[in-house]
Amino acid sequence: MDLLVQLMKTAIDPQVLINICWGFLVGLFFGTVPGLTATLAIALLLPLTFGFPPHIALAVCGGIFMGGMYGGSITATLINIPGAPANAITAIEAYPLTKKGQAPRAMRVAAFCSSLGGILGVILSVILLYPLSKLFLAFRSEDKAVLIIFALVVSALLESRAIIKGIVATLFGMMLATIGLDYFTFMPRITFGVKPLIRGLDLLTVVVGAFCVAEVLTQLGQRLGAVDLKGVRATLRSHSWKEFVFNRDDLKEVGILNILRSALFGWIVGVLPGGGGAMASLINYSFARAFSKKKAEYGQGSVEGVGAAETGNNAMCGGAAVPMVLFGIPGDSVTAIILGVLLIHGLIPGPYLLIEQGHLVAALYAGLFVAAVLVYLTFLLAARQYVWLCSVRKSILYPFIMLAALIGLYGSTYSFDQLLISGCLGLIIWYLRSGGYPTVPFLMGFILGPLLERFVRTTLSMKSYSAFVTSPISIALWILTLLSIFIFGFWLPKLLKRS
Amino acid sequence: MLRIIVLLAFAIVYGLQLLNLKLGSLLSPGPGFFPLILLALFISFLTIEAVQQTKRKSQKISSSYILALIKKQWITFVFLICTIAYVFILKKIGYFIASLLYVFVLTALFEVASLKDLRNWRLWARCLFTTIGIVGTVYILFNFAFKIVLP
Numbered sequence: 001m002d003l004l005v006q007l008m009k010t011a012i013d014p015q016v017l018i019n020i021c022w023g024f025l026v027g028l029f030f031g032t033v034p035g036l037t038a039t040l041a042i043a044l045l046l047p048l049t050f051g052f053p054p055h056i057a058l059a060v061c062g063g064i065f066m067g068g069m070y071g072g073s074i075t076a077t078l079i080n081i082p083g084a085p086a087n088a089i090t091a092i093e094a095y096p097l098t099k100k101g102q103a104p105r106a107m108r109v110a111a112f113c114s115s116l117g118g119i120l121g122v123i124l125s126v127i128l129l130y131p132l133s134k135l136f137l138a139f140r141s142e143d144k145a146v147l148i149i150f151a152l153v154v155s156a157l158l159e160s161r162a163i164i165k166g167i168v169a170t171l172f173g174m175m176l177a178t179i180g181l182d183y184f185t186f187m188p189r190i191t192f193g194v195k196p197l198i199r200g201l202d203l204l205t206v207v208v209g210a211f212c213v214a215e216v217l218t219q220l221g222q223r224l225g226a227v228d229l230k231g232v233r234a235t236l237r238s239h240s241w242k243e244f245v246f247n248r249d250d251l252k253e254v255g256i257l258n259i260l261r262s263a264l265f266g267w268i269v270g271v272l273p274g275g276g277g278a279m280a281s282l283i284n285y286s287f288a289r290a291f292s293k294k295k296a297e298y299g300q301g302s303v304e305g306v307g308a309a310e311t312g313n314n315a316m317c318g319g320a321a322v323p324m325v326l327f328g329i330p331g332d333s334v335t336a337i338i339l340g341v342l343l344i345h346g347l348i349p350g351p352y353l354l355i356e357q358g359h360l361v362a363a364l365y366a367g368l369f370v371a372a373v374l375v376y377l378t379f380l381l382a383a384r385q386y387v388w389l390c391s392v393r394k395s396i397l398y399p400f401i402m403l404a405a406l407i408g409l410y411g412s413t414y415s416f417d418q419l420l421i422s423g424c425l426g427l428i429i430w431y432l433r434s435g436g437y438p439t440v441p442f443l444m445g446f447i448l449g450p451l452l453e454r455f456v457r458t459t460l461s462m463k464s465y466s467a468f469v470t471s472p473i474s475i476a477l478w479i480l481t482l483l484s485i486f487i488f489g490f491w492l493p494k495l496l497k498r499s
Numbered sequence: 500m501l502r503i504i505v506l507l508a509f510a511i512v513y514g515l516q517l518l519n520l521k522l523g524s525l526l527s528p529g530p531g532f533f534p535l536i537l538l539a540l541f542i543s544f545l546t547i548e549a550v551q552q553t554k555r556k557s558q559k560i561s562s563s564y565i566l567a568l569i570k571k572q573w574i575t576f577v578f579l580i581c582t583i584a585y586v587f588i589l590k591k592i593g594y595f596i597a598s599l600l601y602v603f604v605l606t607a608l609f610e611v612a613s614l615k616d617l618r619n620w621r622l623w624a625r626c627l628f629t630t631i632g633i634v635g636t637v638y639i640l641f642n643f644a645f646k647i648v649l650p
Contacts, residue, residue, distance in 0.1 A: 051645050164548045168506065171541040175513060175534065182530035189530050190516040220574050220608060395609035399602045400633045406585070407637055411647035419586045427579055435502040453533040460528055
């Protein structure tokens with residue numbers, strides 16, 4: 001309850017509110033433009049958060065996260081190009097509705113369900129955070145090590161189409177994280193004879209390389225032509241603003257049960273490390289289709305499908321922050337970078353962060369909550385103008401992103417070496433990504449690798465290797481890991497293939 | 500397959516670095532203990548991936564294949580060379596001139612789609628104005644709003 005009160009107090013603070021609003025708009029813009037994602041927006045913002053008080057930085061991140069998650073549905077609906085992978089499912093159902101002349105209907109359902117999903121996800125998280133934090137206090141070093149193994153396994157399984165590539169990417173990230181000073185002996189290791197590598201690789205350098213440099217390289221390779229938006233603009237103008245208001249008939253068609261189920265499953269996928277919006281919308285869409293009475297509508301433009309996918313991916317946002325706050329284990333790529341924001345401000349995630357500095361956690365959730373409300377409010381105000389967001393030229397966007405990322409990295413490290421390292425990392429990650437090696441497990445490995453090493457070595461030094469298999473919590477987590485391998489490695493891919 | 504070779508090369512260099520590190524024992528692990536486990540797992544999974552790829556039809560690596568790849572990805576190489584050069588000249592000549600040159604090249608890479616475009620003076624003018632706008636915006640943003648001292 002404390003957290004809920006703090007969240008409300010933070011949400012009505014004018015300074016926080018203004019910052020959430022601009023964060024939301026930045027997220028909305030990055031989400032809408034194909035190729036740009038909320039991850040990229042927060043990666044660009046990361047160096048700048050040095051100058052912000054931590055609660056403002058976290059609130060802004062919350063705003064960007066929610067705005068970005070929704071933004072992708074606009075282009076998915078209007079031009080059949082999902083702004084982000086999380087909205088690919090929306091495009092399957094919403095674009096046929098646009099082709100039938102029902103763009104306002106598809107857009108209002110996507111906006112309302114995104115908003116509601118986001119709010120429900122935040123409420124679920126706020127209610128469950130304290131009980132979960134008490135549970136985590138009982139974790140010892142061996143349990144924490146097994147928890148991280150569980151997180152790494154799940155992230156490798158969930159993020160990639162080819163599981164082996166996911167595992168290789170995770171291990172590659174973990175290996176890069178071992179570069180630099182050893183945590184226990186302070187001895188430099190694996191520096192390849194390069195002096196700047198003695199201090200190791202900064203998270204910021206890796207994030208700029210993985211999400212900015214690699215993205216610009218990808219976009220340079222694709223060189224997509226400009227999308228003709230004249231027709232879409234004319235279609236949207238021909239509808240009155242009343243047609244953009246979500247109504248009772250829409251609610252009946254989407255189904256309250258469908259919304260609640262999608263919010264719950266979306267939140268659970270968010271809690272799972274590496275789950276992400278794409279998996280949340282895919283799972284919810286599959287479930288909605290399996291339980292639907294109007295199965296024939298799917299693929300031809302189903303409002304139910306749009307509702308399930310959009311509720312799920314926005315509810316995921318609240319869930320993804322839970323493991324990040326409690327265990328320092330990011331739920332997806334965006335929360336991995338938000339974790340960087342916490343670390344930049346010297347904050348250590350864990351139950352004590354919640355107990356001693358609950359206002360910071362409240363600020364993050366206030367950002368998500370206010371942004372979820374803004375999703376529908378801004379839609380009502382500017383739905384017909386959203387199409388303008390898609391018309392920004394790539395030749396303006398990407399050079400700006402590249403320059404801002406490099407200067408931001410320089411501004412936070414004051415090191416030219418870090419710029420070169422991020423450039424080299426960007427090239428490597430772009431090359432691996434173009435071969436199907438996913439980026440998110442790589443980042444998870446980079447973040448969680450050092451933690452895993454610390455807990456494993458502490459346990460081995462203080463206890464014995466048998467501690468990993470005798471502690472009751474560890475046993476439960478091993479069972480959960482095996483169960484996850486079965487579910488996400490075998491059962492779910494089969495189910496998704498069938499549906 | 501080329502990616503696996505690249506990753507394997509990384510694993511070999513990583514392994515050579517491990518030779519200088521103490522491994523310790525199971526009850527008192529040294530700095531090389533954890534990286535060694537990672538390396539072993541990495542090579543194992545890379546081998547599985549290599550076996551899987553050889554079963555699939557894959558492009559044979561030959562000099563002509565590499566040349567074709569370079570031809571296809573020339574834009575990537577230009578971008579990388581420019582980025583590395585930018586970092587060096589940023590140090591030497593400062594933010595404004597270095598960034599103007601770098602952003603101009605980047606904008607041109609995105610704008611120029613064919614050889615015909617090289618003669619289009621309007622396109623070059625657009626690149627120039629875009630460059631000035633971007634460099635100015637980033638300067639205002641970082642120098643004034645975020646108070647970062649630029650080189």
